[in-house]
Amino acid sequence: MHIQKITVQNFRLLENVELSLEKRTTVIVGRNNSGKTSLTELFRRLLTDKTPHFRLEDFSLSAHENFWRAYEQLQAGEEENKVREMLPAIEISLSVNYADNATSYGPLSEFIIDLNTDCTETLIKVRHELEKGKLHALFEDIDLNEDVPVEEQKTAFFKAIKDRVPRLYTARIYAEDPNDATNQKDLEASKLHTLLQSGFINAQRGLDDATRKDGVDQKKSNVLGSILEQLFSTASNSDNEQDQEIITNLETAIHGIQQGIDEGFNAQLTNLLPTFSMFGYPGLSDPNLRTETTLDVERLLKNHTKVHYAGVNGINLPEAYNGLGTRNLIYILLQLLEFYKSFTAKDSTPGMNLIFIEEPEAHLHPQMQEVFIAKLGEIAESFARTFGDRAAWPVQFVVTTHSPHMANKARFESMRYFLTHPQEGAENIRTTEIKDLNKGLADTPKPDKEFLHKYMVLTGCDLLFADKIVLIEGATERIMLPALIEKIDAASEANAPKLSSQYVSVMEVGGAHAHKFFDLLNFLDLSTLIITDLDSVDGNSEVCEVSAGASTSNSCIKAWFSTDVTPAELIAKTDHEKTKKRTRLCYQVPEQDGGGCGRSFEDAFILANHVAFELATVDAAEAYKKAKKIKKTNFAIEYGINNTNWNVPLYIAQGLRWLAASDILPLQKNQNEADREAA
Numbered sequence: 001m002h003i004q005k006i007t008v009q010n011f012r013l014l015e016n017v018e019l020s021l022e023k024r025t026t027v028i029v030g031r032n033n034s035g036k037t038s039l040t041e042l043f044r045r046l047l048t049d050k051t052p053h054f055r056l057e058d059f060s061l062s063a064h065e066n067f068w069r070a071y072e073q074l075q076a077g078e079e080e081n082k083v084r085e086m087l088p089a090i091e092i093s094l095s096v097n098y099a100d101n102a103t104s105y106g107p108l109s110e111f112i113i114d115l116n117t118d119c120t121e122t123l124i125k126v127r128h129e130l131e132k133g134k135l136h137a138l139f140e141d142i143d144l145n146e147d148v149p150v151e152e153q154k155t156a157f158f159k160a161i162k163d164r165v166p167r168l169y170t171a172r173i174y175a176e177d178p179n180d181a182t183n184q185k186d187l188e189a190s191k192l193h194t195l196l197q198s199g200f201i202n203a204q205r206g207l208d209d210a211t212r213k214d215g216v217d218q219k220k221s222n223v224l225g226s227i228l229e230q231l232f233s234t235a236s237n238s239d240n241e242q243d244q245e246i247i248t249n250l251e252t253a254i255h256g257i258q259q260g261i262d263e264g265f266n267a268q269l270t271n272l273l274p275t276f277s278m279f280g281y282p283g284l285s286d287p288n289l290r291t292e293t294t295l296d297v298e299r300l301l302k303n304h305t306k307v308h309y310a311g312v313n314g315i316n317l318p319e320a321y322n323g324l325g326t327r328n329l330i331y332i333l334l335q336l337l338e339f340y341k342s343f344t345a346k347d348s349t350p351g352m353n354l355i356f357i358e359e360p361e362a363h364l365h366p367q368m369q370e371v372f373i374a375k376l377g378e379i380a381e382s383f384a385r386t387f388g389d390r391a392a393w394p395v396q397f398v399v400t401t402h403s404p405h406m407a408n409k410a411r412f413e414s415m416r417y418f419l420t421h422p423q424e425g426a427e428n429i430r431t432t433e434i435k436d437l438n439k440g441l442a443d444t445p446k447p448d449k450e451f452l453h454k455y456m457v458l459t460g461c462d463l464l465f466a467d468k469i470v471l472i473e474g475a476t477e478r479i480m481l482p483a484l485i486e487k488i489d490a491a492s493e494a495n496a497p498k499l500s501s502q503y504v505s506v507m508e509v510g511g512a513h514a515h516k517f518f519d520l521l522n523f524l525d526l527s528t529l530i531i532t533d534l535d536s537v538d539g540n541s542e543v544c545e546v547s548a549g550a551s552t553s554n555s556c557i558k559a560w561f562s563t564d565v566t567p568a569e570l571i572a573k574t575d576h577e578k579t580k581k582r583t584r585l586c587y588q589v590p591e592q593d594g595g596g597c598g599r600s601f602e603d604a605f606i607l608a609n610h611v612a613f614e615l616a617t618v619d620a621a622e623a624y625k626k627a628k629k630i631k632k633t634n635f636a637i638e639y640g641i642n643n644t645n646w647n648v649p650l651y652i653a654q655g656l657r658w659l660a661a662s663d664i665l666p667l668q669k670n671q672n673e674a675d676r677e678a679a
Contacts, residue, residue, distance in 0.1 A: 001108060001351050002396055003196075004121075005095035010088050012038040015060040015431040019416060020439075024377045025397045027410040029464045030418030031503070035432030036400040040200065040356045046092060046126060047198035047354070051189050052171040054090050054128050056162045061429045063088035067161065068154055071139050080135055089129035094196075095178070096122050096352070107195040108351045111175040113185045123176040124192065134168040196352050199339035201332055203358035203400075328363045329372070333379070340383040340393055353395040361403035370409040373399065404462035412453055413438035417464060419525060433525075440523035448516045455509075466505030468659055469521065469528040471514050476601055477531055478508050479636035487648050488656045497660045504659075511535060515559035521583050527662035528583040529655045532556050533600045536567045545624045546571075546588070546597045560585050571597055575654070582662065586655035596620025602635060603627035604649040612646060 008014040013035035070086035177183035361369045384393045417435040489498040536549025549567035588598040598604030606623040
């Protein structure tokens with residue numbers, strides 16, 4: 001059995017989302033503040049608290065308006081049952097798939113309430129809602145000044161109900177028939193905890209414990225040793241023969257030490273006690289006090305046992321003496337082992353194990369990150385083979401990461417992309433959308449999908465974490481792009497959006513492959529600029545000047561428009577025609593109306609700076625000849641690094657300005673003239 005789908009409503013950024021989980025490892029990617037931490041925190045509340053509790057701050061910001069609307073309607077005399085329906089509730093739904101040929105479903109049996117023998121799915125729901133009969137308690141004695149603006153009234157209103165929501169809201173846990181939503185069965189929280197065991201490895205793991213202050217070593221936390229203590233505690237409650245043998249051997253070793261203490265240490269310690277007869281007080285007999293020291297394995301582990309690394313010359317190195325990356329990896333592996341041991345030690349074995357790992361890439365070099373995410377499933381299987389007597393460990397991992405190396409190494413079908421959008425009509429409120437890459441690229445031809453994945457692995461592409469994307473032709477544009485962006489930003493108005501302050505991912509894809517990214521770019525729903533070359537060819541498909549061109553050899557342009565589009569038609573295309581959804585195509589255009597047009601970046605650059613290249617006029621033919629003699633890399637280094645006194649070619653100026661403002665201002669259908677003046 002496994003969780004196949006999670007739906008969440010009204011929790012922080014997760015206003016209304018659906019997340020499908022892989023049977024083993026699901027990798028969650030996305031920018032900062034996109035809802036990844038919200039998901040982990042939700043399940044921490046759900047699976048580690050005795051009863052889930054939430055505060056007003058945990059409700060999605062868009063749900064706050066429903067509190068206000070319900071209050072207004074109650075004041076207006078609306079029926080109480082209708083007012084209750086307006087109130088928001090935090091709801092989590094787990095869709096669990098189970099094998100239809102199993103002889104026993106264990107703790108899941110409590111949640112299977114349908115009578116359909118063909119059904120292999122059950123729904124588990126947790127709904128945090130207002131308790132029955134508490135409607136008036138939520139809104140009573142709220143005295144609002146109607147003479148002040150509504151926004152001030154709302155501020156006073158939410159301040160009044162802030163402390164009431166945690167007290168008056170309660171969590172209802174129930175099973176629901178997936179075929180009949182009216183068929184429900186209420187259950188205790190303990191039933192859910194018995195069915196689903198959880199584990200959390202936080203992003204902040206406190207590994208950097210070798211600290212100094214004012215030249216003095218500070219107290220160091222024994223991070224790895226604490227996990228050893230947890231492993232001992234779990235093994236003590238386990239019925240596993242190997243674990244029990246280890247515990248017995250530890251206790252035997254302690255017993256031997258205990259005997260030595262009784263015979264020597266305690267005898268000397270007793271000498272520290274006074275002889276009461278020396279006081280000579282009438283009637284006070286000597287009580288003959290004796291000391292007795294007791295050793296406890298768990299206390300020894302907690303207070304007196306630390307993990308050291310093997311050194312040389314008999315000197316072992318303290319935990320803090322190893323690199324943070326190594327310690328992070330060891331910590332995660334030991335923590336996973338503790339989760340496994342804890343799972344198998346339960347008297348009533350849970351049916352499922354769900355483990356969240358936040359940002360495992362911390363301190364790990366790129367290759368180690370890739371190995372970790374690729375081997376996570378194998379680690380789980382090795383625990384079952386090495387430490388247990390079970391065929392498998394029914395665990396599902398949810399890994400959140402900001403690492404492009406981990407994202408690129410993971411399979412497309414295992415990735416879930418978290419993206420936030422501003423709410424329509426409320427730009428200060430953002431909500432999360434969860435995109436399943438496997439479903440989103442389902443219609444993409446398999447060769448193109450394989451190309452995308454291999455390309456992202458080879459290039460370490462970080463587009464899954466970017467605000468915006470730029471696809472470029474080759475090395476020339478890549479080297480010069482920072483200078484191009486800097487010039488456009490410098491020429492922009494003071495309050496205009498600047499690309500240099502936005503997280504832009506740059507991908508070098510060439511004109512022959514850019515079109516293979518169309519499906520992925522549309523799916524990611526990020527503003528994207530494709531900078532490519534017009535690449536004019538004559539009737540014999542030979543390279544030629546734009547003025548003599550019959551068509552283009554550029555695969556991206558042909559995929560965007562048509563295979564038979566001519567250079568003259570391309571030059572006449574409007575900004576609207578060059579824009580699809582949130583992607584903009586830009587290629588060479590004349591620097592002046594009716595003027596000559598460049599074929600590639602180099603001759604377009606020469607035309608934009610014709611005086612510097614000793615051209616009397618904006619002569620496309622002469623620029624084309626000069627460009628043919630240019631060595632691209634040398635050209636890019638010269639003008640991208642050494643000589644930066646030049647003008648930006650018009651087509652790039654248009655594209656970069658569009659990209660900078662793409663999430664802020666609507667693109668005008670025809671702004672060529674304004675761009676020419678600004679460039």
